[in-house]
Amino acid sequence: MATEAFIAPVIEDREALEEFADVLTDRTPEVERDVARLLKNPGSGDITDDLFRVLHNIKGDAALCKFPLGVAVMHPLESMMARFRQGEIAFTELLGELILLTIDRLEWVTEALLHGKPLDNLHLPELLAGLEDLASSPAAEVDPRCAELIEMVTGFRSVPVDPPTPPAAAIHHHEKARDSAADLAFFRSLALQLESRSPLFKGRATRILRLALETNKAAGTPVDPQQLEAAVYLHDVGMMFLPESVWLKVGKMSDEDKAQLRNHPGLMAGLLLRIPGWAEAAEMVAQHHEMPDGAGYPNRLTGHEICPGAKILSIVDAFESVMLKHIDHGKNRSVLRAIAEINACDKQFAPEWIVPFNTVIKKTVER
Numbered sequence: 001m002a003t004e005a006f007i008a009p010v011i012e013d014r015e016a017l018e019e020f021a022d023v024l025t026d027r028t029p030e031v032e033r034d035v036a037r038l039l040k041n042p043g044s045g046d047i048t049d050d051l052f053r054v055l056h057n058i059k060g061d062a063a064l065c066k067f068p069l070g071v072a073v074m075h076p077l078e079s080m081m082a083r084f085r086q087g088e089i090a091f092t093e094l095l096g097e098l099i100l101l102t103i104d105r106l107e108w109v110t111e112a113l114l115h116g117k118p119l120d121n122l123h124l125p126e127l128l129a130g131l132e133d134l135a136s137s138p139a140a141e142v143d144p145r146c147a148e149l150i151e152m153v154t155g156f157r158s159v160p161v162d163p164p165t166p167p168a169a170a171i172h173h174h175e176k177a178r179d180s181a182a183d184l185a186f187f188r189s190l191a192l193q194l195e196s197r198s199p200l201f202k203g204r205a206t207r208i209l210r211l212a213l214e215t216n217k218a219a220g221t222p223v224d225p226q227q228l229e230a231a232v233y234l235h236d237v238g239m240m241f242l243p244e245s246v247w248l249k250v251g252k253m254s255d256e257d258k259a260q261l262r263n264h265p266g267l268m269a270g271l272l273l274r275i276p277g278w279a280e281a282a283e284m285v286a287q288h289h290e291m292p293d294g295a296g297y298p299n300r301l302t303g304h305e306i307c308p309g310a311k312i313l314s315i316v317d318a319f320e321s322v323m324l325k326h327i328d329h330g331k332n333r334s335v336l337r338a339i340a341e342i343n344a345c346d347k348q349f350a351p352e353w354i355v356p357f358n359t360v361i362k363k364t365v366e367r
Helices: 014-040 045-064 068-085 093-114 124-135 139-154 178-195 204-218 225-234 237-241 255-261 264-273 279-287 308-325 331-344 351-366
Strands: none
Touching: 014 045, 014 093, 045 068, 045 093, 068 093, 068 124, 093 124, 093 139, 093 331, 124 139, 139 331, 178 204, 178 225, 178 237, 204 225, 204 308, 204 351, 225 237, 225 264, 225 279, 225 308, 237 264, 264 279, 279 308, 308 331, 308 351, 331 351
């Protein structure tokens, strides 16, 4: 397929592409499930057939929906599975990881096309070239080339180690005044109430806090750590004042759901403004869903109008959300896929904070 098709692809039938996006959303959990099952039971012919079938079906869906880009991306994966079925190559963790990463990229491509977003940061020409090369590589070279392709797309080496367990308690500094420490303890108790609403949220505040503080430190600590800590604890607590059917909803949200959800930053920002000494944290909470290109909410602020703390919070919060999406696939593998997704969002996050954030994640993945 011509490189130009990746740089400026043409949507032949928007309605058909929307249908493909829906079908891909439905089939992706099948791919993730079958990859995990096959890694545990690589000799299972039934699981092999299941995974081959779902990859083949995604390719067929792309063809039916007049989406040649999807066909081009899926064809090498289908070829690799055909080689595995025939006993030519082994099904390894790296191959499984590459399959999952490719499906992630296909989801992002579809989403970007439907919403008029650029594809530059997705490395599509390089990904397709690498997949095509991999499909015909000698068996001994498959794993090394998988690793090279994963690193090229994500910027990170695939290292099979789990990241360290974050500290169980919040990070407090000795110089904090007693009233600030008491406030932070109260804010943390509210965050723990949010965590109690879903088992998926357990440890969420601590994980986000660690990433936010380390990212801030990697950039030279331009944001007050106490204010950032308060913002981490409270940025999503406002969701508890909304119906649980909205913020704990599984599946796609309606426009009405989205409208209600957009109220949550203002609720906790308002609380912080009423407590002396937390105005900076209030600003971070109010702005953590704003985007540099003005596409965020609630005030559609642009780059310089968004405070640095909100920019940090936006990145680490999104990273946590993506990690939850991939929680069934092992911590380290999820880290690779999550960071690849974050780095693919060229306008959603502030570029000046992506570099220090990557530095923190790189230490986690590659140590």
